[in-house]
Amino acid sequence: MEPQALQIIETQPDDTILLNEEALRNILTQDEIRDRYVAVISITGAFRGGKSFLLNFLLRYLKIKYLEKRNVTDWLTPEDGPLKGFSWAAGSKRHTSGIMMWPQVFLTTLPTEEKVAIFLLDTQGSFDNQTTMDDCAKIFALSTLISSVQIYNVMRTIRQYDLTHIQCFGGFGNLLTKGESAPFQNFTFLVRDWACPYEHPYGDIGGAAMLEQIFSSKNPEIQEQVINIKSLFNETNCFLMPYPGRTVDASNTFNGSLDDIDESFLDSVSDFVTLLLSPENLVLKTVNGVKLKAEDFMCYITEYCNILKDGDLPKMETIFKATIEAHHKAALMQALKIYKKNMDVDVKYSPRSSNETELFKKHTTNKIKTIDYYTKIKKMGDPHIFDKYLIRLKNEVETEHKRYRVLNDERKRKLEETKKRMEEAQRMA
Numbered sequence: 565m566e567p568q569a570l571q572i573i574e575t576q577p578d579d580t581i582l583l584n585e586e587a588l589r590n591i592l593t594q595d596e597i598r599d600r601y602v603a604v605i606s607i608t609g610a611f612r613g614g615k616s617f618l619l620n621f622l623l624r625y626l627k628i629k630y631l632e633k634r635n636v637t638d639w640l641t642p643e644d645g646p647l648k649g650f651s652w653a654a655g656s657k658r659h660t661s662g663i664m665m666w667p668q669v670f671l672t673t674l675p676t677e678e679k680v681a682i683f684l685l686d687t688q689g690s691f692d693n694q695t696t697m698d699d700c701a702k703i704f705a706l707s708t709l710i711s712s713v714q715i716y717n718v719m720r721t722i723r724q725y726d727l728t729h730i731q732c733f734g735g736f737g738n739l740l741t742k743g744e745s746a747p748f749q750n751f752t753f754l755v756r757d758w759a760c761p762y763e764h765p766y767g768d769i770g771g772a773a774m775l776e777q778i779f780s781s782k783n784p785e786i787q788e789q790v791i792n793i794k795s796l797f798n799e800t801n802c803f804l805m806p807y808p809g810r811t812v813d814a815s816n817t818f819n820g821s822l823d824d825i826d827e828s829f830l831d832s833v834s835d836f837v838t839l840l841l842s843p844e845n846l847v848l849k850t851v852n853g854v855k856l857k858a859e860d861f862m863c864y865i866t867e868y869c870n871i872l873k874d875g876d877l878p879k880m881e882t883i884f885k886a887t888i889e890a891h892h893k894a895a896l897m898q899a900l901k902i903y904k905k906n907m908d909v910d911v912k913y914s915p916r917s918s919n920e921t922e923l924f925k926k927h928t929t930n931k932i933k934t935i936d937y938y939t940k941i942k943k944m945g946d947p948h949i950f951d952k953y954l955i956r957l958k959n960e961v962e963t964e965h966k967r968y969r970v971l972n973d974e975r976k977r978k979l980e981e982t983k984k985r986m987e988e989a990q991r992m993a
């Protein structure tokens with residue numbers, strides 16, 4: 565059966581949001597994924613802007629490169645069949661609103677040897693009149709918080725309305741990083757159906773010129789919004805995309821065949837996808853400069869969903885607190901993993917069992933290593949939270965220690981039994 569996009573976050577009719585935690589955990593904690601860094605590409609913007617349609621080009625590139633392991637110099641040929649993946653729709657009815665994730669994860673190694681898992685996120689229901697303002701702000705906030713690249717999809721041009729939308733994050737940047745660096749990574753305006761290539765050419769060069777024009781606006785309100793965007797994102801880009809043709813735009817029988825799409829659109833898509841997805845351009849997800857692994861990523865999503873779960877959009881302080889909590893929780897998990905890994909080597913996989921003193925020594929050495937790892941994490945927020953998780957870590961290490969003692973006793977017993985049996989066998993012989 566063809567894989568289908570998985571709804572990981574859903575907005576409910578009563579304005580609350582629901583996280584499909586189990587499905588997400590099943591993906592993120594798979595053995596070959598949990599320890600990888602993550603690159604998370606999200607697309608957001610008004611309904612019926614061709615977001616899902618565009619994501620399917622990203623999906624096609626990733627599938628050919630990482631699942632079929634083919635050369636991606638020529639990845640946009642009609643012979644590979646029509647576009648598919650995230651469902652895109654003609655007509656004006658929208659599907660459920662929330663955040664969808666592609667269930668297939670693409671694994672790659674960067675030129676820096678870092679192992680990475682690539683995730684694609686689609687958002688639905690934002691910015692249209694059926695969704696309340698609160699809902700769209702939430703989906704926008706959530707998808708920006710959890711992605712390393714946020715593509716902001718707009719039709720024809722960037723309007724002041726779009727800049728206003730991004731302002732819902734105002735103040736968060738300063739809170740999170742105390743002005744050291746921007747809290748978010750890459751923000752890319754993707755302008756669809758760009759109609760003035762003689763003014764600014766298609767692609768990233770025309771896009772940069774367009775951004776420059778907006779950034780140098782003399783309108784004080786826009787100036788303020790630009791300062792806000794610049795303080796929020798490490799990098800702001802823009803890409804101008806041509807019209808895809810009448811069939812994509814207006815035919816209700818269009819099935820995704822590449823033959824029906826204008827060539828200039830395909831050329832631009834190819835440039836866009838390469839800029840975004842070739843390994844040297846991939847942006848790894850970081851929070852306050854720390855690279856997240858898939859397992860940590862799970863922590864962050866859960867924390868953010870918790871605070872956005874109900875009622876009004878939370879204050880920036882609340883988002884900040886959730887970030888700090890997730891940061892420490894993820895560090896605790898990694899630290900505990902180090903303890904278990906070392907104890908496994910020393911106890912579980914050791915050829916002989918240890919006596920009480922030896923075991924205690926091993927435990928102490930590994931506990932020190934673990935605490936050392938935790939104390940070296942980047943300091944963030946209130947020191948009380950650091951201490952809170954340090955205490956929790958020490959407790960969990962002690963619980964694990966007990967488990968290893970039981971394990972060690974069991975091994976000792978088994979080894980003695982085997983020894984006895986062998987001695988008996990020797991006596992009989």
Ligand code: GDP
Nearest residue numbers: 611612613614615616617652653654756812813
């Ligand atoms: P979404 O709601 O933003 O995810 O939009 P969809 O991807 O579902 O696309 C909505 C409709 O727009 C579909 O009928 C697509 O064929 C069409 N479409 C896709 N890309 C473009 C584009 O770049 N320009 C235009 N005019 N239509 C597009």
Ligand code: MG
Nearest residue numbers: 615616652688
């Ligand atoms: Mg869609």
